[in-house]
Structures are given as structure tokens and as C-alpha cells.
Amino acid sequence: MHRLTFLGSLALAVVVAGACGGKKKDADDPSKANDKSSETDGGGGGGDTSAGGGDTDGGADAPKKDECVGFDIGNIEDVLLKSSCEETAKPDAMQNVDLKGKLEVVASAVPTKIGAGGKADLLVTFMNKSKEPLTLHFRIDPTPRFETETYDKKGKRVDMPAGNPPPPPKGVTQPPPSESKAAKVTIAPNGSAKMRLSWEAVKMKWAPEKVKGTPPERGYPRVPNGGLPKGKYTVKVVTPLVGVFEGVDHEMSAPKIEIEVGS
Numbered sequence: 001m002h003r004l005t006f007l008g009s010l011a012l013a014v015v016v017a018g019a020c021g022g023k024k025k026d027a028d029d030p031s032k033a034n035d036k037s038s039e040t041d042g043g044g045g046g047g048d049t050s051a052g053g054g055d056t057d058g059g060a061d062a063p064k065k066d067e068c069v070g071f072d073i074g075n076i077e078d079v080l081l082k083s084s085c086e087e088t089a090k091p092d093a094m095q096n097v098d099l100k101g102k103l104e105v106v107a108s109a110v111p112t113k114i115g116a117g118g119k120a121d122l123l124v125t126f127m128n129k130s131k132e133p134l135t136l137h138f139r140i141d142p143t144p145r146f147e148t149e150t151y152d153k154k155g156k157r158v159d160m161p162a163g164n165p166p167p168p169p170k171g172v173t174q175p176p177p178s179e180s181k182a183a184k185v186t187i188a189p190n191g192s193a194k195m196r197l198s199w200e201a202v203k204m205k206w207a208p209e210k211v212k213g214t215p216p217e218r219g220y221p222r223v224p225n226g227g228l229p230k231g232k233y234t235v236k237v238v239t240p241l242v243g244v245f246e247g248v249d250h251e252m253s254a255p256k257i258e259i260e261v262g263s
Contacts, residue, residue: 069133069186073193076126080144080183091139091182094243099252102130103244107237107255109199115262116227117202122148124195124237124255128187135186136193139240141178141217148199149236149254150228158228161205165220168211177217182242199235201228201261232260 068085079085104127109120124146128134138144150159168174187193202224210221234256241253249256 066186068184069188070193071188071191073185073187073191076138076185076193076195077144077146079185079193080138080140082183085183085185086140087137087182087184089182091137091180091240091242094137094182096243096245098245099134100245102128102134103136103252104129105239105241105252105255107235107257109235109257109259112258113260113262114201116230117200117224118227118261119198119200120259122197122199122235122237122257124197124239126185126187126193126241128189128191131189133186133188135184136241137182137184137243139180139242140183141180144183144240145218145238146195146197146240147238148197149238150199151234151236153232153234158233159202159204161203161222161225165206166208169208172212174211174214174216178215195239197237199259200224201233201259202226203228228261230261230263232258235259 067082068079070079073079105124106127107122107124109122111120114120126136148159149157152158185193203226204222205225207221207223210223214221235258236254236256238254244252246252
């Protein structure tokens with residue numbers, strides 16, 4: 001009896017020891033620990049990736065930026081040439097709107113005193129003086145044309161050659177003018193849009209040799225023909241702005257600058 005009791009106790013001890021040893025092995029098994037760590041880190045890592053890789057622009061549902069709107073537009077021509085800013089209405093069909101107190105257009109020159117044949121850099125600035133966005137419309141055919149006209153102190157235009165232009169060279173036929181379209185620019189409240197161009201203190205002559213290749217909407221080509229005489233001149237920047245009500249001086253679509261030409 002004592003022998004049977006001893007053997008039964010021994011068997012029970014072996015079973016208990018085996019069970020305890022199996023649990024200890026699971027706890028110390030590196031693969032089990034790594035699995036548990038990966039499971040824990042995987043949840044945290046996934047959260048970090050989602051936060052760090054999020055679409056800061058608002059994702060696919062974010063509204064698309066309007067290319068025709070700006071607060072400080074450095075080159076208005078770049079905006080007018082965008083296809084998204086082209087309008088369906090024709091420029092001649094634009095209804096004139098009174099923008100007095102809302103729109104101010106100014107032109108400036110650097111320098112304002114130059115020598116005969118010299119060059120000045122001009123800057124035209126369209127300023128929105130209101131507290132609301134201001135949409136302006138411009139003629140494009142097929143590009144917006146910002147041109148200059150020069151007048152002496154008597155009001156006579158001096159940058160046009162005398163007489164009518166000669167006929168084009170033999171065999172040269174100009175294509176029909178491009179279709180006139182309209183494009184828009186919206187200036188944010190208290191914002192502005194600018195256009196830069198240059199002006200030369202020169203007289204002009206007709207250039208029939210340049211008729212070929214010159215778009216007909218640009219008019220008969222001209223080239224410099226000597227410097228302007230000493231004196232004070234009014235330079236008018238004729239812009240393609242349309243759809244605004246203004247006086248006979250066209251103070252909004254054709255701002256003026258006084259430039260003195262020295263010897």
C-alpha cells in the first residue's frame with residue numbers, strides 16, 4: 001500500500017511540474033514576446049502614419065483654388081491667359097458698371113526723366129478700394145494688349161509716323177484679325193493687380209518689311225526712328241479693360257504718366 005501511494009504521488013508531481021514548466025516557456029519565448037510587441041506597436045504605428053501622412057490640402061474633397069482670384073497679383077497678364085479665366089460673353093457685350101470709389105487705376109514710371117531715345121519702365125496698378133471682391137473684365141485677341149500712346153504738350157500724338165501706312169509688300173497678305181474674347185480677374189478686398197511694360201522716348205516710322213508675321217489686330221508695324229525732342233510728354237497706357245463706366249479721359253482703362261525727355 002505504501003509503495004502504491006508513493007508511485008501515485010510521484011506521478012502527480014511530474015504532471016504538475018510539466019504544466020508549470022510549459023507556462024514558463026511561453027512567457028520566456030522571444031517569438032511570443034515579439035508577436036505581442038508587434039501587435040501593440042502595429043496599432044500605434046498605424047495611427048502615427050495616418051496622422052503624419054494626412055492630406056493637408058483637405059484631400060480630394062477640398063475645393064479647387066480659383067486661378068482667377070488673387071490679393072497681390074504681380075502679373076495680370078498671366079491670369080488673363082489662363083483658359084479657366086476666359087468668359088463666354090463677348091467684350092463688346094459687357095455692360096458698363098460704375099466702379100467709382102471701388103476701382104482705382106494708376107500708372108507710374110521709373111525714371112520720370114530720361115534722355116532722347118531712353119527707356120522707362122512703366123507699371124499699371126489696378127486697386128480694389130472696396131471691402132468686397134472686385135471682378136474686372138479684359139479683352140483678349142488672342143492675348144491681352146497693353147499699349148502706349150505718346151502726346152506732346154499740345155496734345156499731338158508723336159509716336160505715330162506721318163501720313164497713312166504704305167501698302168504691304170507685294171505678295172504679302174495678312175490673315176483676318178483674331179476673334180475678340182473676354183477674360184476676367186477678381187481682386188480680393190483691398191488687393192491689387194499689376195502690369196509691367198516699357199516705353200521708349202523715340203519717334204516711329206512705318207515698317208512694311210514687318211507686315212508679314214505681325215498679327216493684324218496689332219495694327220501696321222512701326223519701328224523706332226530717332227529720339228524724341230527735348231520736352232515734357234504725356235504717356236497714356238491703353239489697357240484692354242472693358243465693362244467699366246468712365247469719362248472721356250478714360251481714367252480707368254487708359255491711365256496717364258508725365259515723363260520729361262532731356263537732351
